[in-house]
Amino acid sequence: MQQASLFRTLGQTLERRLPLLVVSPLFSLSLFFVYGFIAWTAYISLTKSGVMPVYTFDGLAQYERLWDTPRWYVALKNLFIFSSLFIGISMAIGILLAILLDQHIRLEGMIRTIYLYPMALSFIVTGTVWKWILNPGLGIEHLMRQAGFENFTFDWLVNSDFAIYTVVIAAVWQSSGYAMALFLAGLRSVDDEILKAAAIDGARPWRVYTGIVLPILRPVFLSTVIILAHLAIKSFDLVVALTGGGPGYATDMPATFMYAFAFQRSELGVAAASAVMMLMTVTAIIVPYLYSELRGTRK
Amino acid sequence: MAEGIRLQSVRKFFGANEVIKGIDLEIEPGEFVVLVGPSGCGKSTLLNLIAGLETLSGGDVFIGDEKVNTTPPRDRDIAMVFQSYALYPTKTVRQNITFGMETRRIPKARQEEAVTEFTRLLQIDRLLDRKPGQLSGGQRQRVAMGRALVRNPAVFLFDEPLSNLDAKLRIEMRTEIKKLHQRLGKTVVYVTHDQIEAMTLATRIAVMDNGHIRQVADPGTIYENPADLFVAGFMGSPPMNMIRGRLLRDGGLRVAPDGDEDGLLFPLPEDEAARIAAPEGHKVVLGLRPETIFAAGTELPGPDRYIFERRVEVVEPTGPDTMIVFQIGGQDVIARVRPEDARATGTPFSFEVDMGKAKLFDAATGKRL
């Protein structure tokens, strides 16, 4: 008798704890593979690791080495240039296209599909295609010369000073449709009656957008910037496919830097340090944003 | 300076769906016309057509003497208050109210005057620097009205402005709107599904159903002289009792209710009997408002009364009155009696009905006979 009720209580406790039991292994996976690994990488960045990981604590020596490497500065500079241009231009195109598409176009669905399809492609595919289009000698340069502009040169792809801009071009092509989609969704969420009131108040379409609609969309601006910034920081595939980090390391970015030092130059400590720097940057941007979003939804 | 409105053969299609089916309506300057009807009857669409927020599929709209079919809303000399108030969420109350004036390049001084005058009138002058998110529903409604008032238009349009307010606030605002109309004398077109709002606010009511206007008249006429079954059933709460039956001519016009086994025969007054030409046996609907049926002998005697006895089925006290539900030929009928006259369920009850107030409708067409 007592045994039966014991089993029953056990069963009930199990049942109550079941959600936790189900989530726990999955969460533990997350814990191990994400936070455990982050901790490992962070620790390695504080050790004397070179070709192999070594666990002797070395303070911030690897970080000193990192910041002593000129290539790291190139990577950071490229990241800055790339991010500002990429985010700025993508947002500008995104807002423009979203506003245009909001004007009751009959073919809107098809046009939206066309604007967004690049997002479905791998960055490697994008990089490959644009590498061909921007090919010095056979790409745009050749086209322009055939069209009559005899002295037109477009060798950005192999030009140390300009190569980073080719990455911007390809990245904007891939992701501006995404910015457009986000803004269009935002525009559509504005209450129709507000637009009707504005129509009666007599505002011209331009004024309606700048004075009423876009201020309402301030949160969408923010989340789009955050998402694009996040994409920018992680840029690895595109750079590898388009320029290979070159010429030399002229288009190096923190992601390619880390990969080179980890798997090619086998300087694990420096690689780990660069990875930690990337993580800190992303955290600084993402965490406040996630916090405010999650707090909003819990209400 | 108020203007009249004229709708001529107005039609509206949404795709293949005909939502407004050829409407004619004349609104005199200064009138308060209420468009009332059930959901989907097209009243909001009609209002939008007047405002220019929907394009006409057919017919013409005139505001004053001007045909405004292709005039954009901003140029129609109208102002509108929306159901959801439609305030600009990122602007302060003051900016919300002055936005339209800015667009029309009205000098700042005049803008300030208008803002002061109307916000004081609507008692929102202390809220000028708040944003809509910081206001209550009633306050937002007043701001929406203020925005409309400062336009000083020829016509005011209201699209169910009180639907989002709680009952008590709704009654308060109703009175305010009525006072404003009396004070300003502008033409108002007001849409609502609430027939009490319609009755209390309107100088004339247009009852709409399924894209048509069934009747346009002042509230009294709509209530006492409904043109058909729909209008009679829509206006009035609790609704008019509709008793199906046949006409009998045996020394007077009487209605014999369908399915009745107790020999009830409702006699119609002589002038009605003389007026109505329908033959014996004609299928009719007898309309009796609950307040015309009361406990026998509790009112001063009068002509055209009919007394009959029925069993009480349900008793519904409402406070000032008590509703008694009984049956005639299987149909439920509601009578309104004083609370002290009510009897318990199941007991026989003597009802007296004032047949002078009865309305007779053709059962097939629904039209008033």
Next chain:
Amino acid sequence: MRQRTTSGIVRPSGPGAVLLRGLLFAVLALFCLYYLVPLFVMISTSLKSLEEIRAGTFLSPPRAVTFEAWGKAWNAACVGVRCDGLEPYVWNSVLMTVPAVAISTILGALNGYALTKWRFPGADIIFALILFGAFIPFQVILLPMARTLGQLGLAGTVPGLILVHTVYGLAFTTLFFRNFFVGVSDGIMQAAKVDGAGFFGIFFGIVLPMSLPAIVVTVIWQFTQIWNDFLFGVAFTVGDSNPVTVALNNVVNTSTGVKEYNVDMAAAIIAGLPTLLVYVVAGAYFVRGLSAGAVKG
């Protein structure tokens, strides 16, 4: 997206308005070209012979269509030392993607369900922690993962990639399902509990069947992310176990021999076709995935 009711507003007509509308269409059409030209270039170049490529420009359509480059890309192109074309690597990608998508989706659904429909202490914190995992730069786990895969004997194998993609896909799938389930009324849960159903009973019997939209969005998103991935592929596999994206990059970036641009383009199309097809067929769900990933709460 909700249907607008503002399309009927009477607007001023006249030459000015018509001109503006014309300008609108012109700009939209221009951008259509901008996005479509690279696709056109990719296809047309892959159908040309090398001589034609050198003779014309990258915009000129092929005069003599030839599928030679396609054949080469599929089974003769050299990826490193192996010259069997992209075919084996496509199969690698398939073998990697399908299980990873399936597992991460199911587990994400379970996670999202447990986190939203069964209040237990710490659910919100756990969700936040899982969520953050979706946004980390993966550089920060590359080194330890490489070591772990080595220790598990999965280094340089497709199953290793399956593990990696499943684990790191879990954050996104949990996010999608959690956002979806938040919108499902708790009333359904309560009715089911009153009816006597338990945790798994409700999941398999009621919740999963009604989450079809979320499942579709998640599967499409995961398929696209995993198939298109390059970083994990290049870091954790070598040679024969490469997914098609890594193989593509190797084909294009070989420094030996003559650059065969038509083969490069054909290879790019082969690598990109699956996700492109999924997009064309189920684009609406893809868009929903994009917006859900933007954490609109």
